[in-house]
Amino acid sequence: MNNIKGLKISGELCLVRLHAESRDSCLLPAFCSLLAGSQVNMPFLSTESQAGGIHTTCCVDAAHQALLKRLLSAEPVLQERTEYTAGVGLLTLFPHQSSLILFGRSLRALAQADLRVFAMASSIGALTYVLDYARLDKAAAVMQACFELAGNHAPFKAEFTVAQGTQRRPGRKE
Amino acid sequence: METVVMYWESQIKTYGFQVVKDLALYKYRIPADLPAEWARAIKRIEDGPNRFHLLCAQLNDSSELDLGLLCEPEQGVSLARRIATEIPAAGDRLQVTVPVELIFFQGPHFGDRFGIADFTYKALKEKSDLLLAAVFACASIYLILPEGAADETRTRLAGAFRIPG
Numbered sequence: 060m061n062n063i064k065g066l067k068i069s070g071e072l073c074l075v076r077l078h079a080e081s082r083d084s085c086l087l088p089a090f091c092s093l094l095a096g097s098q099v100n101m102p103f104l105s106t107e108s109q110a111g112g113i114h115t116t117c118c119v120d121a122a123h124q125a126l127l128k129r130l131l132s133a134e135p136v137l138q139e140r141t142e143y144t145a146g147v148g149l150l151t152l153f154p155h156q157s158s159l160i161l162f163g164r165s166l167r168a169l170a171q172a173d174l175r176v177f178a179m180a181s182s183i184g185a186l187t188y189v190l191d192y193a194r195l196d197k198a199a200a201v202m203q204a205c206f207e208l209a210g211n212h213a214p215f216k217a218e219f220t221v222a223q224g225t226q227r228r229p230g231r232k233e
Numbered sequence: 234m235e236t237v238v239m240y241w242e243s244q245i246k247t248y249g250f251q252v253v254k255d256l257a258l259y260k261y262r263i264p265a266d267l268p269a270e271w272a273r274a275i276k277r278i279e280d281g282p283n284r285f286h287l288l289c290a291q292l293n294d295s296s297e298l299d300l301g302l303l304c305e306p307e308q309g310v311s312l313a314r315r316i317a318t319e320i321p322a323a324g325d326r327l328q329v330t331v332p333v334e335l336i337f338f339q340g341p342h343f344g345d346r347f348g349i350a351d352f353t354y355k356a357l358k359e360k361s362d363l364l365l366a367a368v369f370a371c372a373s374i375y376l377i378l379p380e381g382a383a384d385e386t387r388t389r390l391a392g393a394f395r396i397p398g
Binding site: 076092098099101107108109114117157159160163167170176179182 | 260265266267272275276278279283284285286287288289290291292293298299301312328337339344345346347348350351352354355361364365366367368369370371372373375
């Protein structure tokens with residue numbers, strides 16, 4: 060059994076898929092700009108380009124789903140290329156140490172437990188899966204059975220939210 | 234109890250850009266329910282050389298996982314060979330792009346803050362059309378580019394982000 064140092068579980072998110080047929084499309088930058096303009100964070104975004112176009116999966120806070128739909132209703136070009144899946148969440152395992160062992164074992168364990176993977180990506184030290192929110196605790200239990208958590212570490216959920224302004228200091232008009 | 238933290242900076246800060254060249258991007262289309270032969274094939278990649286620079290996957294319209302693996306070319310060849318021992322026809326589900334280049338960077342609370350992806354795309358301007366793949370996860374950003382594109386892309390990003398001296 061391999062060791063990992065921790066598991067993190069996100070709050071409830073909404074998955075957004077954006078598809079564009081053309082690679083030279085500005086749709087994804089326009090989508091990101093739209094969200095930034097309304098201070099909507101994307102804790103996860105994975106996109107790939109290929110001959111068939113651009114395929115993007117991202118997540119926003121579940122509380123922002125209605126706002127996002129409202130924003131996109133004013134942008135028909137984006138709206139018609141966007142699909143939503145409500146009720147997803149992130150399961151993050153760390154560290155991966157740039158080794159495929161953590162990925163291979165975790166993916167096989169999730170499949171064996173019949174837990175659907177909507178998306179997955181690595182970052183500098185962690186591996187993040189997008190899964191059904193209602194089954195995140197089950198997924199965490201599967202990982203705990205698959206890996207030994209260092210120092211009796213238990214899966215944890217973020218207890219604070221970071222809200223950020225990049226253009227001006229909060230409370231100051233510039 | 235909810236704690237709300239306000240994070241403010243006049244120019245978005247990063248800890249610096251890392252560039253890696255001469256990499257290979259392997260893309261496999263995998264049945265999402267991971268049938269037995271694919272479970273065995275995935276187990277195979279845990280054996281032997283198995284270092285990676287980036288992993289990403291998305292569920293597609295056919296309920297298959299489009300898996301991207303960015304690695305050193307020789308590791309990719311070895312990995313594809315190991316998968317092929319379990320699934321001889323796996324090559325039909327494989328697309329390899331080589332060489333490719335990678336830029337990755339991170340910054341404080343990137344994953345918790347709105348506007349980071351937008352800021353990155355605005356910095357890239359029309360060069361964002363070149364992106365083969367991109368991942369924004371946790372506090373990290375990974376950009377995969379075709380050969381020869383990384384240096385100019387890094388210059389653009391460095392002109393937009395602040396790197397504390």
